[in-house]
Amino acid sequence: xxxxxxxxxxxxxxxxxxxxxxxxxxxxxxxxxxxxxxxxxxxxxxxxxxxxxxxxxxxxxxxxxxxxxxxxxxxxxxxxxxxxxxxxxxxxxxxxxxxxxxxxxxxxxxxxxxxxxxxxxxxxxxxxxxxxxxxxxxxxxxxxxxxxxxxxxxxxxxxxxxxxxxxxxxxxxxxxxxxxxxxxxxxxxxxxxxxxxxxxxxxxxxxxxxxxxxxxxxxxxxxxxxxxxxxxxxxxxxxxxxxxxxxxxxxxxxxxxxxxxxxxxxxxxxxxxxxxxxxxxxxxxxxxxxxxxxxxxxxxxxxxxxxxxxxxxxxxxxxxxxxxxxxxxxxxxxxxxxxxxxxxxxxxxxxxxxxxxxxxxxxxxxxxxxxxxxxxxxxxxxxxxxxxxxxxxxxxxxxxxxxxxxxxxxxxxxxxxxxxxxxxxxxxxxxxxxxxxxxxxxxxxxxxxxxxxxxxxxxxxxxxxxxxxxxxxxxxxxxxxxxxxxxxxxxxxxxxxxxxxxxxxxxxxxxxxxxxxxxxxxxxxxxxxxxxxxxxxxxxxxxxxxxxxxxxxxxxxxxxxxxxxxxxxxxxxxxxxxxxxxxxxxxxxxxxxxxx
Numbered sequence: 191x192x193x194x195x196x197x198x199x200x201x202x203x204x205x206x207x208x209x210x211x212x213x214x215x216x217x218x219x220x221x222x223x224x225x226x227x228x229x230x231x232x233x234x235x236x237x238x239x240x241x242x243x244x245x246x247x248x249x250x251x252x253x254x255x256x257x258x259x260x261x262x263x264x265x266x267x268x269x270x271x272x273x274x275x276x277x278x279x280x281x282x283x284x285x286x287x288x289x290x291x292x293x294x295x296x297x298x299x300x301x302x303x304x305x306x307x308x309x310x311x312x313x314x315x316x317x318x319x320x321x322x323x324x325x326x327x328x329x330x331x332x333x334x335x336x337x338x339x340x341x342x343x344x345x346x347x348x349x350x351x352x353x354x355x356x357x358x359x360x361x362x363x364x365x366x367x368x369x370x371x372x373x374x375x376x377x378x379x380x381x382x383x384x385x386x387x388x389x390x391x392x393x394x395x396x397x398x399x400x401x402x403x404x405x406x407x408x409x410x411x412x413x414x415x416x417x418x419x420x421x422x423x424x425x426x427x428x429x430x431x432x433x434x435x436x437x438x439x440x441x442x443x444x445x446x447x448x449x450x451x452x453x454x455x456x457x458x459x460x461x462x463x464x465x466x467x468x469x470x471x472x473x474x475x476x477x478x479x480x481x482x483x484x485x486x487x488x489x490x491x492x493x494x495x496x497x498x499x500x501x502x503x504x505x506x507x508x509x510x511x512x513x514x515x516x517x518x519x520x521x522x523x524x525x526x527x528x529x530x531x532x533x534x535x536x537x538x539x540x541x542x543x544x545x546x547x548x549x550x551x552x553x554x555x556x557x558x559x560x561x562x563x564x565x566x567x568x569x570x571x572x573x574x575x576x577x578x579x580x581x582x583x584x585x586x587x588x589x590x591x592x593x594x595x596x597x598x599x600x601x602x603x604x605x606x607x608x609x610x611x612x613x614x615x616x617x618x619x620x621x622x623x624x625x626x627x628x629x630x631x632x633x634x635x636x637x638x639x640x641x642x643x644x645x646x647x648x649x650x651x652x653x654x655x656x657x658x659x660x661x662x663x664x665x666x667x668x669x670x671x672x673x674x675x676x677x678x679x680x681x682x683x684x685x686x687x688x689x690x691x692x693x694x695x696x697x698x699x700x701x702x703x704x705x706x707x708x709x710x711x712x713x714x715x716x717x718x719x720x721x722x723x724x725x726x727x728x729x730x731x732x733x734x735x736x737x738x739x740x741x742x743x744x745x746x747x748x749x750x751x752x753x754x755x756x757x758x759x760x761x762x763x764x765x766x767x768x769x770x771x772x773x774x775x776x777x778x779x780x781x782x783x784x785x786x
Contacts, residue, residue: 208252209223209252209260212225212250212251213281213282213283214281215250216281217281217282221248221250222250222278222280222281222286222305222312223250223279223280224245224249224250224252224279225252225254225264225276225278225279226251226252226274226276227254227268227273227274227277228255228261228274229273229274229276229291232294235294235301236298238298238299238302241298241301241302244302248305248309249305256273267279267283267285269285269353269357269360270351270353270356271285271288271353274291275291276288276289276290276294276304277289278304278305284315285360285361286312289301289304314365317366318364318365318367320364320373321363321364321369322378324346324380325377325378329389332345332379333407333408335377336377336404337407340475342403342404342430342434343376343377343378343403343405343406344378344379344401344402345402345404346399346401347381347389347399347400347402348381349382349384349398350382352398352399354398354399354416357418358399358417358418358423362418362419362420365420367424368420368423368424371424371427375431376403376427376430383395393410393413395415396415397415397416399415399416399418401413401414403430403433403434405480407480409482410481412429414426433481433484434479434481435479435484436483436484437478437493438484438487438493439461439494440493442494444494447494448523450492451492451523452523452524454492457491457520457521457528457547457548458492458494458520458522458525459487459492459494459520459521460495460496460518460519460521461473461495461517461518461519462498462503462506462507462512462518463498463515463516464497464498465497468775469534469724470534472534472536473534476536476537483537483540483544486544486545486548487544491520498512498517499735506519510527511582512532512581513581516534517530517531517532518535518543520552527553528547528553529543529552530580530581532581533579533581546576553577553580556572556573557573560573567593570589570593574586574593577614578613583614583616584616587616587620588617590610591621594607594610594622595622599622602625602633603632605636605637608637611645612641616649616652616653617649617653618649618650618652618653626642626645626646627646627682630643643685646684647684647690650679650684653675654679654691655697657669657672657675657694658697658701665698665703666702667702672694672695672698689719692714692715693715695707695711696711696715700732705737706739706742708732708733708737709742709745712746712749713745723772726772727772727775727779729746730746730749730750730779730783733746733783734779734783743783744783746779747780750777750779750780751776754777757773
């Protein structure tokens with residue numbers, strides 16, 4: 191077969207002159223279709239024997255006049271590719287690639303390279319049968335599914351007049367590798383920009399095709415555009431997955447962390463945690479995975495984690511005065527404290543904490559400013575709030591007492607100052623507390639009986655736990671002092687005084703290692719009080735990790751076995767499973783307590 195491509199010569203000498211005939215012959219002979227679109231190839235192109243031989247063996251060539259009716263019917267197969275152009279097709283019409291004529295004139299072998307690449311792409315397509323499964327439901331449904339499956343959503347922005355979009359849809363999204371990767375790791379969603387303008391504006395989409403990756407809240411993880419090649423699109427998905435992992439925590443040693451921080455001129459963030467139930471999940475699964483938070487933390491800090499129950503964690507707790515099982519510690523590159531926060535902050539709270547650390551408004555800065563004598567009210571109230579957030583309630587209470595003491599106890603009847611007292615003062619012997627206790631009925635009318643009595647009971651509860659001190663590395667319980675305190679509790683007719691006493695004695699028994707007393711008091715409370723599941727779980731963790739006495743461990747296991755039975759009974763009666771219950775944790779505790 192010759193390679194004369196003019197319409198006249200083609201009709202006279204070539205057995206294939208129409209797309210349909212070329213397509214059928216290519217399918218029958220296992221070849222590709224080569225189309226010279228609106229261009230008659232220079233004969234010199236095929237004077238190269240290598241090019242000529244390859245085309246004769248592997249391609250069915252035709253010329254396509256785009257001014258004819260056949261040309262107009264054929265045009266959609268070009269996927270908006272401008273012509274004149276050389277195009278390679280699968281037998282039944284899938285465009286594989288195109289080559290501009292100007293490139294061929296300079297070097298005919300470019301056409302040979304393109305033909306070989308088209309052949310390779312065709313083999314790939316023949317061996318693929320799966321496609322990326324784009325959701326067809328609405329945007330909100332996509333976000334809901336992303337949350338439920340804990341996957342990022344992948345949004346592909348396209349329009350029917352976008353040539354690159356059509357190419358990607360016909361040659362990339364229908365590859366097995368692509369389908370398996372995107373269907374496994376993402377919730378794919380396709381957006382035609384003519385139908386969903388709001389999303390276009392929300393995410394600032396300007397160039398097509400655009401590829402957007404968001405979390406279940408709709409927050410941007412990664413945004414890019416223009417890619418059409420398989421490897422490029424796979425790589426952008428991998429990059430999105432890396433970013434979706436959130437805050438990157440280093441597993442290097444502390445010495446290496448310090449060296450890295452100084453080398454990269456970054457601060458150090460340390461998540462000092464204690465594994466207790468699922469309380470930490472909002473931090474690890476929501477806050478740390480938020481794209482904005484992740485960018486802040488990864489750009490400005492070397493991130494590190496410390497289990498407070500480990501030997502390293504115990505040193506951290508002592509060195510930095512950590513008072514909560516969950517603390518966020520911010521240090522400069524030398525390891526000097528910059529900021530400290532305690533508890534499980536939500537997204538907005540954590541961002542505020544991070545920004546304070548970055549802007550030099552952390553706990554250490556405020557403490558030094560207070561020591562220098564700054565007593566401006568706005569500053570003092572901010573300092574109190576930061577101390578409280580750091581879990582340093584004693585220090586916060588001292589500052590409140592000093593601040594309100596200068597203003598006068600009568601100021602406590604103002605809601606703003608009452609809130610400071612209610613939130614931070616925990617010293618039973620402070621003048622502020624004595625004043626509130628003495629004139630409690632006045633405060634009942636201002637802030638409600640329940641709130642005032644709850645505060646009074648809280649202070650007495652904290653005071654009851656102050657009779658355990660550490661001497662020469664060991665905890666000692668002041669039994670005589672505690673008994674006198676109990677007498678004061680009774681004399682003041684504090685509600686639930688028995689519960690306060692039991693809690694305090696349990697705390698003392700835990701610290702002094704008196705596990706028999708600890709278990710007896712725990713069982714009394716379990717039988718007689720309404721104990722929150724989180725607190726009940728913490729008792730078992732304490733016994734599991736510290737007590738080797740099998741009789742006590744079996745006793746504790748019984749609490750959790752019976753509690754699980756009660757939860758299951760309640761679920762059967764209500765006809766629904768309590769997703770937020772500690773049932774699974776309790777079941778594991780039973781096994782752990784018995785087996786060890």
